[in-house]
Amino acid sequence: MKKSLSLIGLLLYFSYALAVDFRPGSSIFVINYQGTELKNRPNQNAKSITSLHVGDQVEIIQNTLKSADSRYFAMMKLNGVWLEVKSNNGLKGYIFSGDVSNIPPIVKPASDELLNIDLLGQIINTYNEINQVNLYGKQYQIESEVTQFEHCTYTVSNYDGCYSLIYSFSTMSFHEVFHQMRNMFLDYNQETGKILFPKLIRRSESEFVFNQPGSANEIKIVLQKNGVIDIQQILCS
Structure with a gap:
């Protein structure tokens, strides 16, 4: 029974995790407060071309459908895919879909040290x-x-x-x-x-x-x- 519940919970989690539809030609925005890396290949260990900051906008070239994840805690990781994108200054590369959204975030200074997003x-x-x-x-x-x-x-x-x-x-x-x-x-x-x-x-x-x-x-x-x-x-x- 415990294994069945775990499997149900895992399937439920993946259904929530992969709900976003990333379409070629659409704009997406960085929502990770710590930003994200634009990679030269769809691989976590690939070379970083540049760092993107929270609120930055990029255009999707293609969804590679290659799975990716980022572990935040021992008990939780975000699952997603690698997206091939183009930045506003023309740089092309790959980013992790778990760091972005097609909803433009509202970014405002909350204090000298923090942003409100x-x-x-x-x-x-x-x-x-x-x-x-x-x-x-x-x-x-x-x-x-x-x-x-x-x-x-x-x-x-x-x-x-x-x-x-x-x-x-x-x-x-x-x-x-x-x-x-x-x-x-x-x-x-x-x-x-x-x-x-x-x-x-x-x-x-x-x-x-x-x-x-x-x-x-x-x-x-x-x-x-x-x-x-x-x-x-x-x-x-």
């Missing part, structure tokens, strides 16, 4: 809703504020002294949501001068749980059965 898009609508929820055998009336973005629905709910924050993505792949989470919750260490990213602390078949740098709070990426991917966080006073 998101794939949410523009706000389309905001409204309030009230739901009855059973928690631990007790009925709660929960009021939520919902903000609909182009690529996400953000729901903030208040109950029993806690706030539930949920970003729901129905059209984005796992690697896009992972980079969105990573870019949202990074921090800067003044003493070392290093950027701190969330680290994976545990996972199950459908949940990836990360720490929030500089805080005791946890962040979850949750794979829903309906294909939606959530970034979830609960904050209590």
Whole structure:
């Protein structure tokens, strides 16, 4: 049974991971905060032609369909393919699809040290809703504020002294949501001068749980059965 569950979880993960359709002639954008390398061959050990920065735009020449991956943690790696691309200054080479998206990221300075990067898009609508929820055998009336973005629905709910924050993505792949989470919750260490990213602390078949740098709070990426991917966080006073 455990092996069957693991196989189901693995297949579920791959279905989320490989959802993006990279078509020749289309533009894609670097969403990895640390950038990505333009390689001279579709191989991780190949020579780097140049470094691309977050927000940089390139054009797809072809999808090589050659599989690639990048391991971020012992318990998690991003899967993708090698894409042959052309940069704005005419350089041609290969990049890892797990570092890019066809959604243009909004990149703004957050401070002298950090950038604010998101794939949410523009706000389309905001409204309030009230739901009855059973928690631990007790009925709660929960009021939520919902903000609909182009690529996400953000729901903030208040109950029993806690706030539930949920970003729901129905059209984005796992690697896009992972980079969105990573870019949202990074921090800067003044003493070392290093950027701190969330680290994976545990996972199950459908949940990836990360720490929030500089805080005791946890962040979850949750794979829903309906294909939606959530970034979830609960904050209590």
